[in-house]
Every structure is written in structure tokens, then in C-alpha cells.
Amino acid sequence: MTWKNKAEAVVIGGGIQGVSTAYHLAKMGMKDVVLLEKGTVCSGSTGRCGAGIRAQWGLEMNCRFGLACVDRFEHLHEELGMDVGLNQGGYLMVAYEEGEYNQLLANMALQNRLGIDTHIVDYDEAKEICPGLAAEDAVGFTFNARDGHADPFLTTFAFQEAAKRLGVTIHKYTECTGIRVADDHVVGVDTNRGSIDAPVVVNAAGGYSQFVAKMAGLEIPNYSERHEILITEPVEPGVCPPMLMSFSGNYYIQQRPHGSIIGGCSPEGHPADFQLGNSWDFLEHMSKTFTKLLPRTKGVRVVRQWSGLYNMTPDRAPIMGEADAIKGFFLTCGYSGHGFMFGPVSGDLMAQLILTGKTSIDIDPLHYRRFAEGKLLIEPAVV
């Protein structure tokens, strides 16, 4: 692809955040948007994620965000002209502890108030939603039928193809090596292939966003944690129709429409060494979880395991906004494990912020200044 050394905006990162932001900037009328990806699009955290989409959250802002995302995912196929593999089998939340169940009930009350139809289900109903489920030891369950999952690859590529049609330039194998700032305003980026002058630069670098921020002289408290995941061979549909999720049980398990079952958990020791390896311990631990929860998966084969980075913030809520002392430098990162599901909406909000200074959902509380001001947004409902 030909190299242009000027752009209206440069987006750093070819995951869902970057590609969605670039698409929305072009959709809102920006003519010259360039996206930089150091590998290939969707080769980082987005392409490695568990693919869930949910409105069952414990913070009002996340509920609003999540509901907007469910709404948006339901129409992405028609908007982008490409299937995104949406499967709305619901999220079945499983609580094994009394306190955890009370938290689910409090979350549900909040969700209901905001128009999310989460309801309590008993064990018999849970087994109707997920035949073969073995959770006698659970205290209770909540369920929202509109939650589910989508294909992270297809979703990101659908945004990429739509962005390209709108004139966005996407440079793969292009690594940002520096960000140029003059008089408190961003003026461009340097890369391994050359420089680009631009008055707007967006940090959507996922697991590496803290390093990209530093290139502009900005310190953010993000860190990147390795999470592991596995997938089975495809089996007949109906083995795990909903996303099964438990915070105390420490798991999420779902079956893709083509039959493969995906499962992951939060890692022990929270490794933050930027390695993307796989461990035997995870494979054994997750296999135990699978076969206890869904005993009929004993004969199902694991075909692949991999890992990805959660870009974490101290309160596990994302950072969205413009840098205080570097005008034109925008951040959309630190999604702490739920960036894929927020992507279609957060990219829209970032484009709104960049082009109009206003957003349809208030994201001011998500500015990184909350850490200095002590206004943390602690979300109780995360694995």
C-alpha cells in the first residue's frame, strides 16, 4: 500500500478498538484516516478473546454500555455487510457463594431498572437452558437471553472491510516507534516504515497501550495480564447453548454456532510478563472445570489452546478520552478483558469525541484522571 506522510488521524492498533474507531471516523466524514498495526489485523488481544457479549454488569455505566453493545451487535451484519457470527444464547451466571448470589441479585435489580431483562432462574430452569449442566453446588443463577457471543475475527474484519470501503488506509506490519508532540499538541507519529504528520493520534494499542502512551510522554497505570483459553473439536449444537459464567467458579464456557466449545478462566498469579505461551496447568485445570460442569464433554477433544493479554487498569474499567496536556492524543485502552464486546460502541463514541467533543453515552468518568482524583469505577462483575 502506498505511503502517505500526512493524515487527518492516525489510529495505532488493529484490534477491535482501533478498527472500529477508524471505521466510525470515516463514517462520520473524516477523509484521511490511517491505521497502523504492527502485526496483522486481529492478531492481538481481540483475536484471542473469549468472544462474550453481555449486558449483565454491576455498574450503571457498564450496564448502559453493555446494552448499547447488544443492540449494536444485533444490527452489525446489515450495517457492515458481513456476517459477524452473532449467537444470542444468553449468559447464565452461576453463583456458588451466598455473597456472590446477593451481588448478582443487586446487579439484576440495577439491570432491570435500565431495561435489561435479566431474571432469576432455578436449577431446573438452568438445566433447561443448558441441558446436561451439573451445578448442584450452585446457590443461584441469573440469566439474560439477549447476551451471547460473536466471532471476534469476523467482527473485526467486517469493520476492516467497511472501513476500507470508506477510504481508511490500513498498514499492517507497521509498528509505531514514536509520537511527536509540539506545544502541547500531537503532530504526528514515527514508524518502522516512515513518518506521518497528523493532528489526531489514537492509542488503541491494547496490551501495549501503556508503551504507546509513554511515546507521547504520558504515564498511564495499565498493565497487561496473560489469560489462557482452549477450544474443542466441533460437536453437535446444544452441548452448551448459553455462555456459562461464574466469578467464584472462575470460568466462562460457551459453544460457537459451528460446534466448538471455548472455555477460559482467570489465571493464577496474574502473569504480566508479555509472554503468550500455554501451560499444562491451565489445560488440566480447565479440563476439570469442563467435565465437572458439563460431564458429557468428557469424550470431547481439545484441539487448541492459546493465550492473550488483558490490558488491565487499577479499577478494571477502560480508559477513554483525550490526554490532558497533549491535545489531539486520544486513548481507548485498558478494557480489562471486555474490549471486544464494547468495541462496536466504544469506537463510535471515540469518533464522536474526536470530531464533535461530545458523546451519546457520557464517557467523562472513564478519563484517566480518575486515578489521580481517586474516582475509581470498581466493577464487581468480572472474571
Add this chain to the structure above:
Amino acid sequence: MKKEIVVCRCEEVTLEEIRQWINRGYDSFDELKRVLRVGMGPCQGRGCRDIILKEIARAKGVPVSEVPVGTFRPPAKPVKLGILAEGGDK
């Protein structure tokens, strides 16, 4: 010759689809894997990888030896969850 040539038998992906996506710029094995699922099935690409690498080489006009082979992920062979759950000697 019939047009429908299935290259990835696990995921039933045809040669025509592979050529279409290479033309759209998805010209590495891993990109094609992500968009078409080639090599993601139980055989992990044992059947389709060489054919796809040759297609990429042909489209880019480079020798096949210069086309990256893509990522290989464990386990090398599918293993039943029930066997893995029993654990092993530490």
C-alpha cells in the same frame, strides 16, 4: 474440472474462497485462518496448510519457502477433556 475444490476438509473451505480472500489482502496463512477458519479444525492444518502456502506464494509471486508457515498451537493432537481432567504425574 469442477469449480468446487475443498482445500480445508475440517472446515469445508474451498480453493475459490481462499483465492478471494488472498485478493482482498489476507495474504498470510494466519490471516486466512482467522477469516476462513482454515487449519482450525481437528487436523490443525495438516491437510490444507501446504496447499494454502502454495496459493499464497503463487499470488505474491514468491517462492513457497519465503511464505511464513503460520502459528502451530498445542496440543499436537486432539486429546479428550476426560483424559486431561485426570491429570498426570507432576
